[in-house]
Amino acid sequence: MNKVAADLTRTLGSERVLWEREHLATYGFDGTAALYAQAGCVVLPKTTGEVTQVVRYAAQHKIPVVTRGSGTGLSGGSVPVHGCIVLCLVLMDRVLELDQKNLTIHVESGVVTQKVAELAEAAGLLYPPDPGSMKISTIGGNVAENSGGLRGLKYGVTRDYVMGLEVVLANGETVAFGNKCVKDVAGYSMKDVFIGSEGTLGIITKVLLQLVPKPRAKKTLLASFSQMDAAAETVSAIIAAKIIPCTLEFLDRITIKCVEEYAHLGLPLDAEAILLMETDGYPVVVEEEAQQMAEIARNHGAMAVQLAESAEESIQLTTARRMAFSALARVSPTTILEDATVPRSELANMIRFIQQTAAKYEVTVGTFGHMGDGNLHPTFLTNEKNAAEMARVEKAMEEIFDQAVSLGGTITGEHGVGLAKKAYLPKAIGDASLGLMRQLKRTLDPDNILNTGKIFD
Amino acid sequence: MATQEELHQAVLKIGRANPVGRRGASKYLRRLDYSVLQQCIHCGMCLPTCPTYDETKLERNSPRGRIALMRRIADGQLEVTQAFGQELYFCLGCLTCQTACPAGIRYGEMFEHARADIERVGVLRNPVRDLVRALTLGWMFTRPQALRTVGRLVWLYQASGAEFLVRQLKLTRLLPMPLRALEPLTPRMQQHFSDALIRPVETPANQKYRVGLLTGCVQDLAFSHVNRDTADALLANGCEVVTPRAQFCCGSIHAHNGELELAKQMARRNLDAFDLERLDAVITNAAGCGTHLKNYGHLLQNDPAFAERAVKWSAKLRDIHEWLAEIGIRAPAASIPQTVTYHEACHLCHGQKITRQPRQILQAIPGLELVELPESAWCCGSAGIYNITQPEMSQKLLRRKMANIATTRAQVVASANPGCSVQLQAAVRESNLKLKIAHPISLLARAYRKSEAQG
Numbered sequence: 001m002n003k004v005a006a007d008l009t010r011t012l013g014s015e016r017v018l019w020e021r022e023h024l025a026t027y028g029f030d031g032t033a034a035l036y037a038q039a040g041c042v043v044l045p046k047t048t049g050e051v052t053q054v055v056r057y058a059a060q061h062k063i064p065v066v067t068r069g070s071g072t073g074l075s076g077g078s079v080p081v082h083g084c085i086v087l088c089l090v091l092m093d094r095v096l097e098l099d100q101k102n103l104t105i106h107v108e109s110g111v112v113t114q115k116v117a118e119l120a121e122a123a124g125l126l127y128p129p130d131p132g133s134m135k136i137s138t139i140g141g142n143v144a145e146n147s148g149g150l151r152g153l154k155y156g157v158t159r160d161y162v163m164g165l166e167v168v169l170a171n172g173e174t175v176a177f178g179n180k181c182v183k184d185v186a187g188y189s190m191k192d193v194f195i196g197s198e199g200t201l202g203i204i205t206k207v208l209l210q211l212v213p214k215p216r217a218k219k220t221l222l223a224s225f226s227q228m229d230a231a232a233e234t235v236s237a238i239i240a241a242k243i244i245p246c247t248l249e250f251l252d253r254i255t256i257k258c259v260e261e262y263a264h265l266g267l268p269l270d271a272e273a274i275l276l277m278e279t280d281g282y283p284v285v286v287e288e289e290a291q292q293m294a295e296i297a298r299n300h301g302a303m304a305v306q307l308a309e310s311a312e313e314s315i316q317l318t319t320a321r322r323m324a325f326s327a328l329a330r331v332s333p334t335t336i337l338e339d340a341t342v343p344r345s346e347l348a349n350m351i352r353f354i355q356q357t358a359a360k361y362e363v364t365v366g367t368f369g370h371m372g373d374g375n376l377h378p379t380f381l382t383n384e385k386n387a388a389e390m391a392r393v394e395k396a397m398e399e400i401f402d403q404a405v406s407l408g409g410t411i412t413g414e415h416g417v418g419l420a421k422k423a424y425l426p427k428a429i430g431d432a433s434l435g436l437m438r439q440l441k442r443t444l445d446p447d448n449i450l451n452t453g454k455i456f457d
Numbered sequence: 458m459a460t461q462e463e464l465h466q467a468v469l470k471i472g473r474a475n476p477v478g479r480r481g482a483s484k485y486l487r488r489l490d491y492s493v494l495q496q497c498i499h500c501g502m503c504l505p506t507c508p509t510y511d512e513t514k515l516e517r518n519s520p521r522g523r524i525a526l527m528r529r530i531a532d533g534q535l536e537v538t539q540a541f542g543q544e545l546y547f548c549l550g551c552l553t554c555q556t557a558c559p560a561g562i563r564y565g566e567m568f569e570h571a572r573a574d575i576e577r578v579g580v581l582r583n584p585v586r587d588l589v590r591a592l593t594l595g596w597m598f599t600r601p602q603a604l605r606t607v608g609r610l611v612w613l614y615q616a617s618g619a620e621f622l623v624r625q626l627k628l629t630r631l632l633p634m635p636l637r638a639l640e641p642l643t644p645r646m647q648q649h650f651s652d653a654l655i656r657p658v659e660t661p662a663n664q665k666y667r668v669g670l671l672t673g674c675v676q677d678l679a680f681s682h683v684n685r686d687t688a689d690a691l692l693a694n695g696c697e698v699v700t701p702r703a704q705f706c707c708g709s710i711h712a713h714n715g716e717l718e719l720a721k722q723m724a725r726r727n728l729d730a731f732d733l734e735r736l737d738a739v740i741t742n743a744a745g746c747g748t749h750l751k752n753y754g755h756l757l758q759n760d761p762a763f764a765e766r767a768v769k770w771s772a773k774l775r776d777i778h779e780w781l782a783e784i785g786i787r788a789p790a791a792s793i794p795q796t797v798t799y800h801e802a803c804h805l806c807h808g809q810k811i812t813r814q815p816r817q818i819l820q821a822i823p824g825l826e827l828v829e830l831p832e833s834a835w836c837c838g839s840a841g842i843y844n845i846t847q848p849e850m851s852q853k854l855l856r857r858k859m860a861n862i863a864t865t866r867a868q869v870v871a872s873a874n875p876g877c878s879v880q881l882q883a884a885v886r887e888s889n890l891k892l893k894i895a896h897p898i899s900l901l902a903r904a905y906r907k908s909e910a911q912g
Contacts, residue, residue: 018515020540021535022517022526022535022538022540022541022544023515023516023517025525025526025529025535026515026516026517026519026521026522026523026525026526027516028525029499029525030499031498031499031500031501033498044514070501070504071499071501071516072500072501090514091514112505114505133500133501133502135502135505136501136502136504136505137501325559326559326560326561329498329559329560329561330496330560330561333491333492333495333496334495334498335498335560383492383495384495385491385495
């Protein structure tokens with residue numbers, strides 16, 4: 001046992017400090033491809049007090065602390081720094097309060113997102129952010145990465161639902177920000193500094209979330225197009241018609257082919273795009289909007305439009321989109337899921353660019369994603385053991401990110417920078433912005449112990 | 458009841474019991490096609506569905522964690538150690554992760570190779586374990602005659618009243634711990650085994666198909682009536698039933714416990730026992746066996762003498778529910794008014810992805826009310842011999858299962874795997890419940906028999 005593990009064992013007890021190789025190897029990665037580093041030890045605190053003790057110890061000995069929940073991140077944000085203390089918060093999973101008068105839920109950060117969604121649902125409410133990993137991702141991780149999901153266009157992202165946070169700072173001090181008030185302008189909105197900070201500014205231990213009333217009805221449509229532009233114009237026309245659908249998801253040709261080969265749903269293989277659309281709200285309005293959306297799709301040259309008549313049909317129509325990632329992930333040993341994002345108006349341009357770039361570098365890229373908010377998921381199907389191909393993947397990725405930025409977009413819409421996007425960040429945000437971020441980091445974490453080397457050096 | 462904390466500590470203690478032990482390099486995992494290990498994209502979607510991770514919340518106790526260890530071992534960055542051995546025997550092998558995985562991992566294959574490495578390096582060896590393995594895997598489950606003799610002796614012990622006396626006098630307390638835990642899990646042996654109940658060939662009046670029937674090993678001794686019921690259900694649906702006398706254990710117990718070479722031997726013997734060309738399908742009614750039997754093609758792919766036949770075998774192998782649904786089941790006329798809930802055997806729903814068909818069969822029985830079981834696809838803790846090797850975790854899962862069953866208020870739990878049935882039966886006996894445990898096909902066969910009796 002190393003000294004750090006021995007010292008922390010005295011604080012947390014032997015059962016919540018892991019140091020054996022067989023344990024450390026299983027905490028050496030997150031959901032990101034081809035990243036691995038071994039921690040010095042992993043600790044599993046159960047209270048904010050215990051987090052404080054660990055952070056104080058780390059601060060005193062200047063040891064990096066990498067905080068994680070379930071380790072589902074897609075930018076390497078929770079991959080250990082060699083020899084660090086991994087602070088795994090999955091045992092801090094208490095639900096503290098569901099307040100039906102103020103429509104809030106107060107939870108510890110290790111609570112799984114799905115649990116929040118289920119508790120809200122049981123109370124006739126909705127917690128809208130629905131990242132793809134919500135069945136196991138923790139709320140703390142969602143806040144630290146400011147996760148998105150499929151409902152971004154209408155409902156926004158995690159940040160829009162965070163009303164308050166409890167954070168342990170790099171010096172071990174515990175601070176609470178925010179409250180149940182919708183309006184609060186007492187000073188800077190400090191909670192917003194920590195949302196999306198990827199564990200580099202503080203350790204989020206409790207989260208107060210806002211819930212909304214559950215929509216009474218939902219209607220699902222599926223349309224296929226022979227041109228990506230037609231799909232994109234359909235989306236623009238729907239929004240111009242003053243309809244804000246809760247779902248506007250698309251699959252490109254390669255993704256359609258992979259889904260069809262895997263699941264045999266009878267998808268049109270000659271289509272360039274499939275668009276999944278959903279609208280929710282009051283039953284009468286939903287019905288009218290769905291008809292309008294179908295008409296807009298037809299007017300923009302849709303090859304076929306299906307409108308679900310029942311809940312079962314609705315599930316059927318969403319199957320292709322739900323299976324998109326699975327179908328792609330089966331094709332090759334290594335799957336790299338990216339999240340370049342552009343303004344909605346540039347979406348068709350961007351998709352075309354991705355397809356051209358993939359062809360240029362002879363790599364396979366299936367693209368699907370959130371057409372309503374311009375958040376694309378170009379998914380590279382490759383093999384990390386094939387160095388030559390990986391080099392081409394790198395090049396293609398760099399061009400794709402450059403293009404996203406030049407179209408007024410961003411290198412990451414919802415996965416965060418972590419390690420995977422670190423190299424692209426300076427070009428994407430510029431020196432002034434990066435300088436300010438560094439200054440903030442130095443102020444809050446002068447010894448650079450919190451998730452050291454993530455986002456920027 | 459062990460709290461999560463206690464279990465957590467127990468698991469850690471196992472891992473730390475003897476840090477200096479045997480260790481060694483991998484042979485099996487290294488030989489495994491590397492892309493099988495690479496297929497895991499470590500997204501974590503398996504975590505919430507894994508019964509062991511759900512209890513401890515430790516990465517090592519999750520499929521993703523175990524695969525990470527296997528991959529490091531295959532890469533030569535970690536050795537096969539005692540802690541690795543204990544971890545892979547803490548895994549139930551329930552294959553729930555295969556259902557949850559978006560990337561389509563073949564966990565079963567990795568798991569079998571990992572356990573084969575563990576046995577080859579011998580990181581868990583001790584004299585008692587070695588003896589038990591030699592007696593069961595090496596002797597009893599490779600020789601049908603030996604198994605039947607043991608079955609006969611156990612039947613005598615149970616039927617003669619000796620078991621009753623031993624239990625009344627609490628003599629089981631004299632047994633050493635592992636055996637004491639095992640005693641209540643001994644399946645109740647049948648007086649007549651399958652050969653005495655089923656003729657080598659049985660032909661229905663309106664024959665449409667000809668199928669081979671696998672009678673199994675445990676199924677043959679403790680559930681021979683289920684085999685008879687399976688034959689009856691097949692006959693009632695126009696299938697001639699061919700039941701070869703010389704059948705062998707399918708070898709799943711060997712494959713799951715690190716004896717891949719023995720498993721291949723058993724597969725070859727079974728291939729020799731059936732004349733595949735003359736059969737439309739080969740039928741099994743035991744979920745655990747079914748997953749493995751369907752895998753013969755893969756298991757023997759490098760065996761020039763058997764590879765081709767093994768592929769044909771896999772293509773013809775059907776679980777009984779799957780087969781009846783495929784050919785279109787004839788609904789029985791007589792009604793059986795009972796409330797039934799359906800517990801899904803892991804190797805049926807996760808191993809073979811058969812979920813709809815058993816429910817269809819139950820719903821085809823007039824008068825039978827099927828009540829859905831909450832968490833129906835969550836392992837009951839039987840998991841082959843897991844209830845013997847990991848009694849603590851197994852009991853936790855069994856209690857969870859029984860609590861879910863209680864909410865359904867069903868009179869009968871239908872379950873299509875001998876292991877699950879023995880496990881559930883033990884819980885029923887221990888708590889003196891009125892609950893009946895039955896194979897779905899037994900319920901169906903009963904309805905057919907009742908229909909015939911009513912003319």
